Amino acid sequence: MPLLQIENLTRSFGSTRALAGADLSMERGEIVALMGANGAGKSTLVKILSGVLAADGGRVSFDGRPFAPRSPAEAARAGVVTVHQSTDLVGAAGLTVADALLLNRFADRSTPFFVSRAGIRRAAQAMLDAVGFSLPLDRDFGELTSADRQLVAIARALANRADLLILDEPTASLSGEESRRLFDILLRLRERGLAILYISHRTADLEAIADRALVMRGGRVVGTFARPINFWAAIETMIGRRLDAARPDARPATGPAIFEMRDINLLPGSVTFDLSLHAGEVVAVTGVLGAGKSRLLQAIFGVTALHRGAMFLDGRPYRPKSPAEAIAAGIAMAAEDRHRSSLMPPAWPGHSLSATISLPHLDKWYPHGFLLGGRERREAERAIARLGIKAAGPLASIWSLSGGNQQKAVIARWEAEPSRLLLLDEPFQGVDVGARHDIIRAIRSRTDRATMIATSDPEEAYEVADRILVIDHHVLEPAASGFAALSATQEISA
CATH class of the missing domain: 3.40.50.300 (P-loop containing nucleotide triphosphate hydrolases)
Incomplete structure (x- = not known):
């Protein structure tokens, strides 16, 4: 039995x-x-x-x-x-x-x-x-x-x-x-x-x-x-369909860099590194848990401070003191835990699909408290079509969606306004193969910005990126802090 x-x-x-x-x-x-x-x-x-x-x-x-x-x-x-x-x-x-x-x-x-x-x-x-x-x-x-x-x-x-x-x-x-x-x-x-x-x-x-x-x-x-x-x-x-075995062809980095990091130390004692990202390029940063992937993205987004080094966005010095300053400069980020960082609780007014997408853009879309021409609804409808979001409609609760469709909505939030650099921390966590392909297709279709993805899964990095960088906590001193530095010798051409 x-x-x-x-x-x-x-x-x-x-x-x-x-x-x-x-x-x-x-x-x-x-x-x-x-x-x-x-x-x-x-x-x-x-x-x-x-x-x-x-x-x-x-x-x-x-x-x-x-x-x-x-x-x-x-x-x-x-x-x-x-x-x-x-x-x-x-x-x-x-x-x-x-x-x-x-x-x-x-x-x-x-x-x-x-x-x-x-x-x-x-x-x-x-x-x-x-x-x-x-x-x-x-x-x-x-x-x-x-x-x-x-x-x-x-x-x-x-x-x-x-x-x-x-x-x-x-x-x-x-x-x-x-x-x-x-x-x-x-x-x-x-x-x-x-x-x-x-x-x-x-x-x-x-x-x-x-x-x-x-x-x-x-x-x-x-x-x-x-x-x-x-x-x-x-x-x-x-x-319910055959998979295409071929990964996307890697695109060479051309033209001036959109974003640069020079002489960077994430923490005291870590090895100095440089990094540059170009338009249309998708770069994956991978490494073991605690190696510093999230801290790297957070430093770029103004959540934490660099110990040392300089950043440049479109050739101009960039040093955000907060995520709001990063967003205003054209940097967008979807953090690792979408439930804690990107979604409003079910009991709050902003828990619909359309409100989830509009949340960081309220100052632009709600001048003086008035919505301009139903833009919130239009952007949600566009996201449903572009990313294949399975939802009853723009006003559907984000909590009624599956995990993969919630993640698509978080990505759609940053597709709704122009940006120069998109940062994604573990974007495929709890996302099935079909939804992952939809997200990758949307990410790689943009040639007007650069994208940096932090992932602990090398297979995901290989599937999405033009270049793969390894962040290695073993090179860090002091070792107890758990973070590391990027090294040019650890760059992998996808």
Whole structure:
């Protein structure tokens, strides 16, 4: 008898049919990869299994019994634990890492009313030791990187006695070493009989651990691939068309530089580097987590200050003191975590697709508080057509869109006004292959600006860039700071 059995599961949101008769089964002690383009129904399926949503129809059984949890807590008590891609609800600023690890226990009525700080640290350390993670227990959760927040979420989930663990893009913010450590843990859990439903767009992850892959499209499971998994065929099944194997031809850098960095030190003790970007050029910066990719982009965008060096935009000195100054000068940036940095909360007025695109342009588009000729709506309609955004219309809530379509909206925000340099930090995080191709096509179609992309995935860098630069934290002194410098010897012509 399968541990999990899903038959003819359906769920609609108004006229949108998210699940259209999905079937799925899982056995104990197997890792099943769930693949699918953004909007294929993966998130809806996971929310039903997690108790966040109720199905409209169909049947779900777990361990031989009907399964219809009404909350994540009820699902966890039954043995189904989910770690979502977004970690906003894992902890909050003001809590320590130890507090965040033990939040579930604090909510348990069996937990003593009085607990000591030493006891909290001991229990939290035991949780980390059990999964092989290393985290600073006394650090404020709000100061953690995306990777460390993800590790807290995974460690807390694995501390529960689960029969089925659902992981949604768990390595999106992890370094290669952290990912390998997680894979070792998951393989050990599989040997102990845990079933794992693993959702990821990274074929390298799935190749490392998946026993089989299920492909969703249009709210149904449309393909099953046993190990060794033919990922090329799986991806074509996922997007419903053949893939073009050829990457874009690299374009030589010509003409004067749009943007230059000279004698740059990101931090004290780092190696000095120079950098130049030309019109129409797409340059990818790749390296391990913590190597300094985000800090480099933030320094250009005025979020952080350079330790040393000079920047020039169209031949003129450029030294922004804030993102507002960078935007005014013609520099645009989409930060790494779109949920925290680019999207308005669902309860706020500016959470529609059109408002998401217009947000940084309000001074231009709303002079004296009056919208000029419906430009907001026109730009959203243009973005829907240009980037292939799947949305009900310009006024659709950004939170009703899949992750890939949310990212397209963030890119569209900076397509709406002319810019000289576009900075994209991990733009393909949680984005499926089809949406990634749409974004790459839009990026590379612009010849009036330069684009710099920071990515921890060399395959993504190779797919999108004319040139690839490696930022290497190993050359930095002091090493404990974790940042590095670009070196001319580390430049790769794509």
